[in-house]
Each structure stands twice: as C-alpha cells, then as structure tokens.
Amino acid sequence: MRIPLTIAGLVAGAIVLALAGCTQAAQPATTAEATSDGAFTLYSGRDEALVQPLIDQFEEQSGITVEVRYGNTAELGALLLEEGDATPAQVFLAQDAGALGALSNADLFATLPAQTTDAVPAGFTSTDDTWVGVTGRARVIAYDSEAMVAADVPTSVDAFTDPAWAGKFGIAPTNASFQAFVTAYRVLNGEEAADAWVKAVAANNPVIFDSNRAILAAVNDGVIEAGLINHYYWFAMAAETGEANMRAQLSYPEAGDAGSIVNVAGAGLLAQAAGDADALEFIDYLVGAEAQQYFVDKTFEYPLIAGIDAPAGLPTLDSLVNPDLDLADLETLADTQALLGKHGLI
C-alpha cells in the first residue's frame, strides 16, 4: 500500500497546485446595510471593449475598485436568476430591457433612488424604479446597397409581407430586441394586425438568424438584401472594416412605424446590495453627462438624458419615441413569444 499511497499523494498534490495556480479567492459575501467599502462587483452583459474604458475612467475618478465579470446579457441574466440572493454581484449592466425585466420580476433588484431614475425620461426606464435605462438603440432596416438604392428601401416593416421580399430578408426572432419590436407592433397596431403581420412574414420565407450581428454580416456579404437590426451594430462593424467599405447601409423606418422603436440598455442594483454606496455611485455615473457622452462617441447609441446630443446622422430620439410601451413588461413579452411560436418562428 505504501507505493499507491505515495502516488495518490503526489497526484493530489499536483491537483492542488494546479488549482491553486489559477484560483482566485472567492468574492466576499455582501451585506444589505448601507456601506461603502471602496469596491463592488459588476456583471456586464455589454462587451468589454465598449465598457472597460468607461469603467477605468470611473475607477480613476472615484477611487472605487470595480470587479467586472463579462458575459452575454442572456447568460448573465440566467446566471443571476440561478444565483439568487447568493450572487457576488452588486450591479447588472444589461444589453436589453427584457433581461432587466426578468430579474425585476424575480424580485432580484433593489429599488433605485428617485434622483437616479428621474434623470431618464419615462419610456426608456423601468416603471417601478427597479432599473434605469442607460442608452437607447433604434431598430433599423439594414440593406444591401448593391442590391437597391436608399429610396427603394421600405419605410415600414409591413413591406416584408410582400412576396417580392420572399427569401430575401433576415430576422432574428429569438433575439430580445426583435421581440420587443413585435411587442411594439402589438401595442401600436392591435393584436389582430400583429397576428396577421407575423403570419405573413413567417409565410414569406424569412431568413432566420440568431443575432442582429449575424444579420448585418449577411447583408454586408450580399447574402440577403435586407434585415431588421439595431442601429449601433452597423457602427461597430464600420469601425472595424472602415465606413467606406460597408456594403450594408442603414435605413430608418418612418416615425410611428413599429419598426422604428427604440430599445434600451440599462442597469440595476441587485437586491442584496441595496444601499451599497459604491454601486449606486456607479449607476449614477452611467446616467451622468460624462458616461452618456462616452456612449454617444464610442458606441453611437442614443443618450437618454437631457443636454447630450444624439450621434450625428441619426434621427432625433423624439421622432422614435413610444411612450406607451413598457419595454420590460414580461407579461406582454410572453404574449409576443406565444404569437411568434404560433406561427413557427420560435
């Protein structure tokens, strides 16, 4: 037995060493009382390249250390739901209102101070102050500029039920922002019209993608002639490949069309971090002038506070507003999904 035990000991030692080599200490548990320990943990569903420079700026100014965990919004949302009260996170920064609404519904968010949420106009933030909108992203039609001229691009999403478009346009029906748009369609045009639209689009042989990003890549490669996406993807792609090289171009549906709604990205304070002064300072920073200007300059999104201008070349936010729409209303999201499921899109 001596030899096997020695081997077992060596192996166990090797594992411990291997693990210790890349193990970081677990996050300390956080408490609910108002505190400021000079640090907090952020779960960011927005990309590191976009957000980290802003966080660096915040850290430098405030002296607060921000531990960031990057992931995509859906996965981090699922992670937070799974973690519940045991989450090491204090703040969740999400790409879309649906994820924030899901966490709010599960009572995982603390109520934010009114002064934080008041900075953002109604329609772009939560109705119960559990999260605050940070930036806006418009729904647009991306089209292949080699297949058509700007004047021929539909001004309404209703055009895509036309057989002339069969098989030539792309949608991402499982994507949160597409579903928010269908919800808007239901609110603006009524259930019957929405049902007819979804049915007709589903029958018109749409090309199905799983993300806005993939739709834009397909339009830019000439695989499809047009697709429904969020506007800022185009700017991100243009930054990488050069604006002059972009074959895909954007067209903004006319004001009032459901296809022109504005989705928001936002942030919430986790319930177990209620009163965490560091975390709150960061959320306030996100809806402050400096961060808002940063998002305008770097991600070409709509600022949501007064006094900051939208990126040049975009239609004004006022022309796209749908104040009746609660973007995070999951009851209505479920109805939208039932509608999409009924016609076989999800």
Next chain:
Amino acid sequence: MTELLSPPLETDAPPPARVTGRYRAGVPAWLLLLAALCAATAAIPLVYLVVRTTEAGITELLDTLLRPRVLQLTVNTVLLAAAVTLSCLVLGTICAWILTRIRLPFQRTLLLVSALPLAVPSYLAAYGWLVWFPSLNGFWASWLVMTMVCTPYVTLPVAAALRGASADLESVARTLGRGPLRAFAAATWPQIRPAAIAGALLVCLYSLSDFGLVSMLRFQTLTWGINAAYGASFDRNQAALLALVLVVLALVVVAGERRSRRQVDRVPGRSTMPARAPGKASLLYVGLLIAAPLGGVVVPVVGLLSRLLEAETLRAIDVPRLIEAIGATLGLALAAAVVAVLVALPIAALAARYRGRLVAAIEAVGFLGHALPGIVVGLALVFFALAAVPMFYQTSVVLVFAYVVLFMPRAIGSVRSSIAAVPQSLGDVSRMLGLSPFQTWFRVTARLALPGIAIGALLVAISAMKELPATLLLRPTGVSTLATELWSRTALFEFGAAAPYAAALVLVAMVPAVLLSGIRGTAREN
C-alpha cells in the same frame, strides 16, 4: 498511438472457464461504490434539470413539449447527429485504414496532420468557412463542417486498433477467395469495431451538444432552442425541458453503443497486414486523408487570417494579457485532465471488467455530461456549488469540476478499453506472487493501461481548452481563457483584435492533438 486505445478484445459472451475471460462475476462493493460516486458527479446536471423541470406545472410541460417547434428541433438534432456520426465513421475508418495499410511518404506527418482538426473549436471552424462562403447555412453546411472537425475522434482510435489487430483471418479470407473489401469486412472490421464505435459515440454526443457551430451556420437544433429559452424568454424551465430531451437522446445513443460493443470475439493471432504500396491511387489516398484537416483547419484558419488583413483596427497585441490567458487556459486544462482521468478511472475499471445492469447504468450516467450544452452544465454547477460548496463558487475548483462533468466521457472510453486489454491472467499471477489487489492495480493494470489513460487525459485537455459557455459562467471573476478572450472580441466584429487569441488557441490546442497522434502502444506486455 496505442492498440490499447480501443482494443478489439471485449466480448460479452459468458466468460469461459479459462483465465482469458474478460468479465468477472461478483463486483467488489468498494469498486461499485467508488464508480457510482464518480458517476454521481456527472449526474449533477441531471438532478438540476429534473428540479427545474418539475418547477413547471404538468400542463406547462406538455404545452412546451407538444409545440410543433420542439418536434422540429428534435428531428433536426437527430438528423444532424446521425448524419455526422455516420460520415465521421466512414471517413475516419477509411483514413485509419490508409494510415495503417498503405505505404505513403511522410506517414508520421500524415498521422499528425489527421489529428489537427481536434485543435480547432467548432465555432471557429464555422466562422472560418463563413468568411469564404457567407451564404453557407442549414443542414448540409453544418453536417459538412461538423464532420471535418469530428473525424479525428474516429480516425485516431481506429488507426490504433488496426495497428494492433490480427491480420491472420483477413489473410485466410483472401486465400479463400474473398475480395479485399469483403475480407476486411469479415475478418478485420469486427476487431476494430469497438474502437470505431467508441469514437463514433463521442462524435454523436458532441454533435448533439454543440451550439457554436449550429448557431453560426443557422441550423436550428435543440441547443439553439435551449439558448433561445435562456436568452429571449428567460425561461429556465423550458430550457431544462429541452435539455432533458437531449439527455434522453443521449441515453439512447449510449445504450446503443454498449449493445453494439458487446458482440465482439477475440481473434487469435498476432501477425499484422503488411503495408501496401499505394500504386496509382496514391493521390486519392492522400486526398481522403487531408480532407478533414483541409476543411477543419486550413479553410477556417486562412479565412480568419484574411479577415485579419482586412481589419482596419489592427491593434498592438497586448502581450502580457495574451500570456496570462494562455497560462490560465493551460492551467485549467491540465487540472481538468488530471481530475477527469481520476474520476473516470473507477468507472472505466468497472465497465472494463464487469457486466450487469448496474454497471451499464453507472457507465451511461458517466457519459451524460457530454450530451449537454455547456450553458446547461454551467448553470447546474452554479446551482450545485452555491448549495453545497459556496466557498468554492467562482473559483477554479468549480470550473475544473464543470470540465470534468462535461469531458469525462472522453476519458472513460479510452481508459476502459485500455484496462480491458490488460489480460486478467496477469493480475491473477500478480496476486499469486503475493501483491495486494491495490498493488496489483497500480503495478500491473494501471501501468499497462497508461497509454489509454494518457489519451483520455489529452482528449479532456483539448476539449477544456476550447470550452466557452460553461467557462463564461463559472470562471473566477477577472480570469480569462483564450476562448473567452476570443469570444469577447468576435462579439463586436473585432477580427483584428481577435486574431492573436484565435491563433494562440489553435496552437495551444495543437500540442495535445500532436501528442495524441504520437502515443504508441509500447506498454503492452508482449
């Protein structure tokens, strides 16, 4: 490469009285218990899925299950898995045959090259193909790229088995007038079949669980549905239900593999087939051999490079960060490989030597993790870690554990067959000479089975390096692997910034792939 990888020696016939019997009666309780404990680690996701599913009411369950879309996703999943498995089986067996039976120039290099697709993550392969053919999508595209990426899982073990297979019967069959193909089918195929089918099982489970490739190539399978349920509906119950459908499919596949593994007889004789000169067909042979490396490595890598050259935002490479990611990737993969093999050992030892329903069940459970998408295993371990070992949550311990659950099946197969290849009689002799069962195990069995154990460890290491969704969920905050770094850059079209990480990932994963193609069966006692 070792003939121990998946030797053609297992049989489920009742053990004859002679000492050559492969299976023994009377499982020792300690081994059964140990194996059951190890298999229990793989059952954690299953427990989680059942908990989540039962949270939903029965009507909700039925509503979800009976949606026409779920049927469509299931059909798509089964079709893709079946087609990929079949084509990998055929192509991999042909490649292995060429590698072992034909005298080609640069034989060693060709073997190495045929292992390289293992180093390319499926999402990267799909992405690389899209650079060349942007309109590529749907079933055939997914089938093609997945086949290219997965073929080595069959090629490598079958080549090893062929090298160890006896050629006596095949020679006899030829003498008796059978053509080369029929002689191969009648005499040699039964010997290499366990290896081929074990490889095919890994391919099949992989294609059931893959999300990266099908999402890039827009073929909607169950994993697409699972991700959509998390992403758009925030409906964990529905996602769990779809994942359970995957589990059922996987159990059917594993049971099928076990059944077909059984009907094999030991073939006497040790002579091996002499390698033939390729003659006029040498171009065809080489073409078949490099098809998978070409489609699985060259096409995607060159595609990525071309995107890199086009990128306007070519940034200076952040070298310390790259090195840090390489270090984390290596450390985690190494730990995962060691732990996975340790956990797989008892299961493999049990399955190699004993039969019975309980043994079959334990082995099947061990394979479950491989059929589940990473996001499901990741969330299951979040659930489990917070409930059982909160102090390890978001540390490398839980992440390594997730890799073990996900990739242990890759070790079970090769370890099991290498243990099965160690003649039972040797153990008996060792016992008679006065060694304890443990000493016998470590000095005789484990030592002879070492090549198979090493193969299992390398397969786990490769997979862990490429893993993304569970890593994103479970990694310690602030720790990045090459896969997560790559992900965070491609998400934003930053091909220029992504390229060094893609290159580093493929290069790092090539190390175990190359080692894998190089392991030879030197440990066999004769």
